[in-house]
Amino acid sequence: MSKNKTKLNLNRRNFLTGTATLAGIAATASVVPITIANANHSEGKKGLPNFISWKDRDALIVHSDKGIETHRSAIGESLVTPNRNIYIRNNMPTMTDAQIGDRKKWKVSIEGVKNPQTFTLAQLQKLGHETMATILQCSGNGRGFFEHKPRGSQWKTGAAACVLWTGVPMKTVVDACGGISGGAVYMTSEGVDHVPTGLDPKKAMIARSVPKKVYKDAMLAWEMNGVPLPNAHGGPLRMVTPGYFGINNVKHLGKVAFTAEQSSVKYMKKSYRISPIGKKGSQYPSCWEMPVKSWITRPTDETGTVKAGKVQIVGVAMGGTKKIRSVKVSVDGGSSWKKAKFIGPNLGKFAWRQFVLETTLSAGTYNIASLASNGADKQPELRMENRRGYAHNGWKDHSVNITVV
């Protein structure tokens, strides 16, 4: 194969200009728009792509240059996940500084309101100011546990983070526009990160419709954990939809519209639908509200053997769209459970809570699991099987095996 490799290693310029190739392939006109070839994706320092070279490589599992997961043990032992440890899942290339231009002049239009308006970021920053904590979690977090190996990044626990956002409440923006027009059923957010690719917006635009009521909790955020929203996380402005899966928190936000229908783009109609294995279609539920979920972050199989004696079992728990009420921990694979204690500040129902169970373990191997409840729902034992491996909150797969010596 090495001989082939030399033969087939085409010169990019030849390819783009459609001149004859070394392999003798018939030359045809280039089909590649040059604008797509951005410069922010080459492999950077430390094995991370350049656009996130500022992240902590040791905290991350690289599934690809566009799917990067936080190690289970790097979720962070303080409540908020540090930006340098937060996962990356991008459907479109991250916009560059050059594509974004002057951040203060970034524009977002508001439609489906009594007085439709376009605001610059500077104008939004004068309109209101709020900080809130929410969980950002990819719809496919936990996909790596599904036995039928669904397509997409094989996330285990680390496509999730607890983040402090600063921005303007969507309700403030709606009020400034005279309120929502009659007939609206959905709040539809549209990103503009597909624009530099030149691809068909129907196929490439990230537009996500969520039930209209979400606007009361939502925020247009420009700051993430105390710094201007990084481009890699959708800067300079993104929608934050608390309690809803990551995809609905649209990055590089260009428009918010209150609409009677869901957006007709592929990312709304076809993608992110929770369908049975072997079936698909827009008749199946969209990835919207996150279910109650928890997992242990320490000790894990990543943190090595545990010394016999007193052990602190630590983890994070989220209630989805409801307040988390309780977490139980098992050290015997779910045969018996003990109530864990919540620790750290309570940053509201959309943030996760840390929990700890102090227990005494003698030498041996243990399967440790956590089971969270929000009062209305608790984690099921098993995953809900589905085609694309979405919304996994079963406690059994999320358990970990540890060795105590």
Added chain:
Amino acid sequence: MKIKKFLLIFVTPLLLNIQTSLADDAKMIKGLEIFNETAACAACHVLKAAGSEGNVGPNLDTVEGLNYDSVMDIVTHGLGVMPAFGEDEILTKEQIEIVSFYVANSAGK
């Protein structure tokens, strides 16, 4: 008789072997053509061996666990903005097999 036997035992397998590797060579050449031109995979993916620098989908040189079966699966059924080249009959089954063979044998090289 001896020559016939010799041919049967030694030369035939050799020829078959050569045929296989020629077929692989041909697949690599054809696969590159499909990747860069017919299907324009290059428009959206980095693949050093193909000289492509597309930045919509993942850099194929960095995708964890990429193999023939996983490429076949994703090219056939699509994912997100990536078209379902098989389901939507953009490529033939043979073209998908060839381009998947090419990508699986080129990624990371």
